[in-house]
Amino acid sequence: MAQQLIVCESLVRIYQTGSIEVQALQGLDLMVDSGEMVAVVGASGSGKSTLLSILAGIDAPTAGRARVGEWDLLAMSRTDRVRYRRQTVGFVRQQTASNLVPYLTARQVVDLPMAAAGVKARARQARGGELLAALGVADCADRRPAQMSGGQQQRVAIAVALANQPRVLLADEPTGELDTATSAQVFEALRQVNREFGVTVVVVTHDPQVSGQVARTVAIRDGRTSSEVLRRTATAENGDTHVIAEEYAVMDRAGRVQIPREYREALALTRRVRLALEPDHVTIRPDIEAQS
Numbered sequence: 001m002a003q004q005l006i007v008c009e010s011l012v013r014i015y016q017t018g019s020i021e022v023q024a025l026q027g028l029d030l031m032v033d034s035g036e037m038v039a040v041v042g043a044s045g046s047g048k049s050t051l052l053s054i055l056a057g058i059d060a061p062t063a064g065r066a067r068v069g070e071w072d073l074l075a076m077s078r079t080d081r082v083r084y085r086r087q088t089v090g091f092v093r094q095q096t097a098s099n100l101v102p103y104l105t106a107r108q109v110v111d112l113p114m115a116a117a118g119v120k121a122r123a124r125q126a127r128g129g130e131l132l133a134a135l136g137v138a139d140c141a142d143r144r145p146a147q148m149s150g151g152q153q154q155r156v157a158i159a160v161a162l163a164n165q166p167r168v169l170l171a172d173e174p175t176g177e178l179d180t181a182t183s184a185q186v187f188e189a190l191r192q193v194n195r196e197f198g199v200t201v202v203v204v205t206h207d208p209q210v211s212g213q214v215a216r217t218v219a220i221r222d223g224r225t226s227s228e229v230l231r232r233t234a235t236a237e238n239g240d241t242h243v244i245a246e247e248y249a250v251m252d253r254a255g256r257v258q259i260p261r262e263y264r265e266a267l268a269l270t271r272r273v274r275l276a277l278e279p280d281h282v283t284i285r286p287d288i289e290a291q292s
């Protein structure tokens with residue numbers, strides 16, 4: 001079995017603004033294996049960006065567990081956080097402009113994180129060139145953001161995020177400002193770096209086109225992981241291949257599973273249900289007393 005690189009258990013993030021408390025994450029569970037690529041989907045305000053900010057080491061959880069590799073995200077000192085952000089994670093934001101620096105060329109901006117990490121000039125130059133070439137933006141090396149298209153800017157941003165060879169690449173709506181064709185290219189670049197560099201990718205997206213192309217999509221509802229869709233390619237007897245997508249409910253460590261609202265309404269499941277263990281499945285039935 002692949003090693004679990006990201007482990008979030010019962011993760012809670014509460015924002016306090018004056019007397020108002022917002023529970024952005026309400027006990028979220030998420031495990032991601034090393035080398036996996038996972039899409040995170042969910043309605044606006046469901047907690048996707050909060051989750052990504054915590055994984056990026058930008059924001060700290062209020063309670064629960066969050067681990068990335070050997071790092072415990074609830075117990076990091078300020079110095080740890082700087083090291084973690086510099087070496088373990090790379091982050092690509094939605095706003096193409098905010099990923100780059102207006103007055104720096106692609107070559108210079110890719111160099112920055114490596115210089116900050118103390119990498120020698122010759123190695124920085126070589127890696128910077130390799131990354132821009134791998135992402136298909138070698139021709140942008142001497143251009144500033146204003147001289148690049150949105151898609152090129154995001155591909156340079158991916159190169160910057162990968163400069164220090166992080167184990168995890170986090171992308172928050174990286175295609176949110178792009179048209180469909182350009183989105184597809186940027187998304188393909190994420191898939192490519194996942195395949196070729198083995199970097200674990202967690203990408204937040206609203207775009208079903210995007211989430212439909214990864215092997216695993218995690219849905220967040222009200223600050224919790226509610227369901228997952230796993231996709232695999234099957235080959236028919238005649239050799240044709242097709243993708244099979246199966247939806248799973250997420251169970252936490254205590255065994256709690258959320259029953260979707262439409263199932264509850266269809267069978268009038270309310271406060272109590274009857275559970276029974278069958279040889280290969282578990283049944284959930286309405287409470288007869290409540291109905292009589």
Ligand SMILES: Nc1ncnc2c1ncn2[C@@H]1O[C@H](COP(=O)(O)OP(=O)(O)OP(=O)(O)O)[C@@H](O)[C@H]1O
Binds near residue numbers: 015043046047049051
């Ligand atoms: N810094 C903050 N202070 C107060 N509340 C916040 C803060 N950041 C997020 N929230 C609240 O936490 C909840 C989750 O926000 P979050 O940005 O994580 O959702 P999201 O799923 O990324 O939404 P969107 O798709 O619109 O970006 C929302 O109710 C939001 O208003």
